[in-house]
Amino acid sequence: MPVPDVPLAAVTASAYRIPTDAPESDGTFAWDATTLVLVQAQAGGHTGIGYSYTDAAAATLVNGSLAALLRGRDALATGTRWSDMVAAVRNVGCNGIAAMAISAVDAALWDLKGKLLDVPVIDLLGGAARPAIPAYGSGGFTSYDEATLQRQLAGWAAQGLAYVKMKVGRDPARDPQRVRAAREAIGPGVQLFVDANGGYTRKKALALAALFAEADVRWFEEPVSSEDVAGLRLVRDRAPAGMDIAAGEYGWRPSDFRRLLQGGAVDVLQADATRCGGLTGFLRAAALADAFGIALSSHCAPALHVAACCCAPTAVHLEWFHDHVRIERMLFDGAPEPVGGLLAPDRARSGLGLVFRAADAREYVL
Numbered sequence: 001m002p003v004p005d006v007p008l009a010a011v012t013a014s015a016y017r018i019p020t021d022a023p024e025s026d027g028t029f030a031w032d033a034t035t036l037v038l039v040q041a042q043a044g045g046h047t048g049i050g051y052s053y054t055d056a057a058a059a060t061l062v063n064g065s066l067a068a069l070l071r072g073r074d075a076l077a078t079g080t081r082w083s084d085m086v087a088a089v090r091n092v093g094c095n096g097i098a099a100m101a102i103s104a105v106d107a108a109l110w111d112l113k114g115k116l117l118d119v120p121v122i123d124l125l126g127g128a129a130r131p132a133i134p135a136y137g138s139g140g141f142t143s144y145d146e147a148t149l150q151r152q153l154a155g156w157a158a159q160g161l162a163y164v165k166m167k168v169g170r171d172p173a174r175d176p177q178r179v180r181a182a183r184e185a186i187g188p189g190v191q192l193f194v195d196a197n198g199g200y201t202r203k204k205a206l207a208l209a210a211l212f213a214e215a216d217v218r219w220f221e222e223p224v225s226s227e228d229v230a231g232l233r234l235v236r237d238r239a240p241a242g243m244d245i246a247a248g249e250y251g252w253r254p255s256d257f258r259r260l261l262q263g264g265a266v267d268v269l270q271a272d273a274t275r276c277g278g279l280t281g282f283l284r285a286a287a288l289a290d291a292f293g294i295a296l297s298s299h300c301a302p303a304l305h306v307a308a309c310c311c312a313p314t315a316v317h318l319e320w321f322h323d324h325v326r327i328e329r330m331l332f333d334g335a336p337e338p339v340g341g342l343l344a345p346d347r348a349r350s351g352l353g354l355v356f357r358a359a360d361a362r363e364y365v366l
Contacts, residue, residue, distance in 0.1 A: 003076060005074040005076070005077075006043045006044045006074060006075045006076050006116055007043060007072045007073065007074065007075070008041060008042070008043045008070050008071055008072060008073055008074075008075045009042045009043055009071070010040075010041075010042045010067070010071065011039065011040070011041045011042075011062065011066065011067040011070045011071065011105060011108070012039070012040050012062070012063060012067065013037055013038065013039045013040075013058070013059035013060075013062035013063050013067075013101075013104065013105075014037070014038050014040075014059060014365065015035055015036070015037050015038075015056035015058075015059040015365070015366040016035065016036045016037075016038065016331070016361050016364040016365055016366065017033050017034075017035050017056075017364055017366050018033060018034050018035075018036065018327050018330070018331075018364050019032060019033045020032055020033060020034065020323060021326065022143070022144075022148075023141075023143045024141045024143055024323060025141055025142045025143040025167070025170060026141065026142055026167040026169065026170070026195065026197040026199075027142065027167060027168060027169020027170050027195075027196045027197040027198065027199025027200075028169065028170075028197045028198055028199050029197065030143065034053055034323055034324075034327060035053065035054060035055060035056055035366070036051055036052075036053055036327060036331070037051060037052050037053075037054050037055075037056065037058045037059045037062070037100070037101070037104055038050075038051045038104070038356060038361075039051065039062055039104040039105050039107070039108040040108060040356075041070075041075065041105065041108040041109055041111075041112045042112075043075035043112060043116065044075070044116050046112055046115040046116055047112065047115075048075075048108040048109060048110070048111035048112025048113070048114075048115060048351060048352075049107075049108050049111055049352070049354060049356050050103070050104045050105060050106065050107025050108030050109070050110070050111060050278065050304075050352075051104050051107065051274070051301075051304070052100040052101070052103045052104040052107075052274040052275070052301075053274055053300065053301065053324065054097065054100035054101075054104075054274070054275075055097060055100075056366045057097050058097050058098075058100045058101040058104065059101075061089075061092075061097060061098060061101040062101050062104065062105060065088060065089075066085055066088065066101060066102070066105055069084060069085065069088050070084070070085075070105070075109060075112055075113065075116065076113055076116065076117075078106065078109045078110055078113055078280060079280060081105075081106070081109055082102070082106050082277060082278070082280040082281070085102045085105060085106070086102065086277070089101075089102070094252065094253065095252040095253070096252070099252040099253070099275055099276065099277060099281075100274060100275055102277055102278065102281075103273060103274050103275055103276065103277055103278040103281065104274070104278070105278070106277060106278025106279060106280050106281070107273065107274075107278045107279055107304060107352070109278075110124065110278070110279045110280075110351070110352070111351035111352040111354070112351065113351070114350045114351030114352065115350045115351045117350075118350050119350060120307065120345060120346070120347045120348075120349060120350060120351065120353060121279070121307045121308075121345070121351055121352050121353075122307040122310055122311060122345045122347065123347075125279070125283065125307060125308060125311040126311055127311065128310040128311055129310065129311055129312065129313050129315075130310055130315075131310065131344055132310065132339075132342035132343060132344035133306065133309040133310050133315060133317060133318055133342065133343055133344075134161075134162060134163065134316070134317040134318075134341055134342055134343075135161060135302065135317060135318055135319075135320040135338045135341065135342065135343045136161060136162075136163035136164060136165055136191075136193065136317050136318075136319060136320060137152075137153065137155075137156030137157075137159075137161045137163070137164040137165065137320050137322075138164075138165040138193075138195075138300075138319045138320055138321040138322060139152050139153075139165075139166070139167075139321070139322035139323075140152060140153055140164070140165065140166025140167050140182065141167050142167045142168070142169070142170040142171070146177075146178065146181050149166060149178060149181060149182060149185075150181055150182065150184070150185035151185075152322070153166065153182050153185050153186050154185040154186055156186075156320070157185075157186040157187065157189075157190045159338065159341075160338070160339075160340050160341040161190070161320065161338060161341045162190060162191060162341050163190065163191045163192075163193060163218075163219075163317060164182075164186055164190060164191075164192060164193065165192075165193035165194065165195055165219070165221070165319075166178070166179070166182050166192070166193070166194055166195070167194075167195055167196075167197065168194045168195065168196050168199070168208075169195075169196035169197055169198075169199025169200055170199065172199075172200065172204055172208060175194075175208060175212075176208070176211045176212070176215075179192070179194060179211075179212055179215045179217060180214075180215050182215070183215040183216065188216070191216075191218045191219070192215060192216060192217050192218065192219075193217065193218065193219035193220075193221065194212060194217050194219065194220055194221065195221035195222060196220070196221065196222055196223050196224075197221075197222050198222045198223075198224055198225035198226060198227075198228075199222075200223055200224055201224065202224055202228075202231045202234055202235065205220075205223035205224055205231075205235050206234075206235060206238055206239075208223075209223065209235065209238075209239045209240060209243060210240060212243070213240035213242075213243060217243060218242060218243060218244060219243070219244045219246055219268070220235070220239060220243055220244070220245055220246070221245075221246040221247065221270070222246070222247050222249075223235045223245065226247040226248065226249070226250050226260070229259060229260060229263040229265045230263070232245060232247055232260070232263070232265035232266065233263055233264050233265045236264065236265060236266065236267060244267035244268050244295075245265070245266055245267050245268075246266055246267065246268040246269075246270055246297065247260060247265060247266050247269075247270060248260055248266065248269045248270035248271055248285070248299070249270045249271075249272050249275070249299035249300075250275070251270075251271060251272075251275070251276050251285060252275060252276060252277075253276070253277070253281075254281070254284045254285065254288060256276075257269060257271065257276075257284075257285045257288045257289070258288055261288055261289070261292040261294060266294065267294070267295065268294070268295045268296070268297050268316065269285065269288075269289045269292075269294050269295070269296050269297075270296075270297050270298070270299045271285035271286070271289075271296065271298060271299065272298065272299035272300055272301070273298070273301065273304050273305055273308060274300065274301050274304065275299075279304075279308055282298070282305070282308050282312075283308065283311075283312075286308070286311075286312035286313070286314070286315065289312070289314045290312075290313045290314050293314070294314060295314050295315075295316045296309075296312050296314045296315045296316065297309075297315065297316055297317050297318065297319065298315070298318040298319060299319055300319055300321045300323075300324050301321075301324050301328075302318055302319065302320055302321065302324065302325060302328070302335075302336065302343060303328045303332060303334075303335045303336060303352070303354060304352070305318050305319075306318065306336050306343045306344065306345050307345040307352070310344070310345060318343060320338065320343075330360060331356060331357055331360055331361050332354045332355060332356055332357065333354070333355040333357060334346060334349055334352075334353045334354045334355055335354065336353075
């Protein structure tokens with residue numbers, strides 16, 4: 001018997017600007033606050049929540065054309081609602097702000113669907129390929145002094161995380177020493193990752209890859225811009241053995257991931273559900289990674305990704321990003337915590353398992 005439609009009563013978005021606990025920077029950008037756009041979707045007496053880390057302009061788009069488009073339509077038809085939204089932003093462009101607005105709405109719809117059916121999102125996504133997924137500690141900002149860098153990475157290692165990542169690319173002359181300091185702090189038993197955020201030229205990336213290998217760096221993320229598919233392929237082909245090249249966090253649409261995979265640009269494909277169209281878009285990226293036989297890792301927003309990563313066939317880990325971990329602990333009940341280096345969804349909670357603490361967020365409202 002067909003399941004009856006559950007019409008959406010309302011879709012609303014709000015934006016919050018949360019200062020960082022210290023200045024943060026990577027190879028190509030610096031910031032002192034992070035904006036979270038939260039979407040609430042209401043139907044059948046339940047409210048689903050989703051979010052993206054983006055500009056407040058995404059909330060304007062949700063509260064305007066996307067809310068009007070979705071109101072009265074079936075909340076359970078998440079795939080159709082995703083297609084509706086993608087079609088609706090054709091003339092404003094489906095990358096950037098529009099993609100992140102759609103991402104937050106899509107996550108809210110999946111959360112709402114889980115609450116309406118009283119099941120966790122991990123079951124809606126088809127069930128787990130694994131019960132838990134490794135998390136890798138991520139931070140090590142270029143704005144940190146060496147002592148702060150060592151303290152943060154060593155702290156994650158002490159918590160049982162098997163992988164930690166630091167930022168490089170702002171000062172290439174200092175990067176080898178910073179990487180050596182990181183290795184000294186975490187010891188030989190933890191894998192060390194570096195992320196240049198596209199901050200190097202091709203030749204500089206290759207030269208530094210050789211130096212980073214001396215500290216047993218196993219992951220080199222965006223050694224050159226992710227727009228430079230040929231450059232990523234060059235670095236991947238010539239990087240030292242045992243060093244994976246990763247990119248994909250700026251993939252907005254399935255075609256962006258296909259371009260990286262067809263170009264042979266990565267050993268590990270990254271996807272970010274807060275940018276690539278929510279959980280629906282993330283699943284499409286995961287399917288492409290599976291089709292190409294390439295490992296997958298999620299970018300940032302760990303509370304949003306844990307269920308999807310447990311379901312994705314080639315997922316190897318998710319990013320335990322300092323900035324977003326802090327915000328999710330501050331503003332959500334139910335945000336997962338790693339146990340023995342692994343993150344698992346709470347299957348006793350329906351939907352995404354998150355509850356937004358509006359009172360705690362009030363001081364950050366934009």
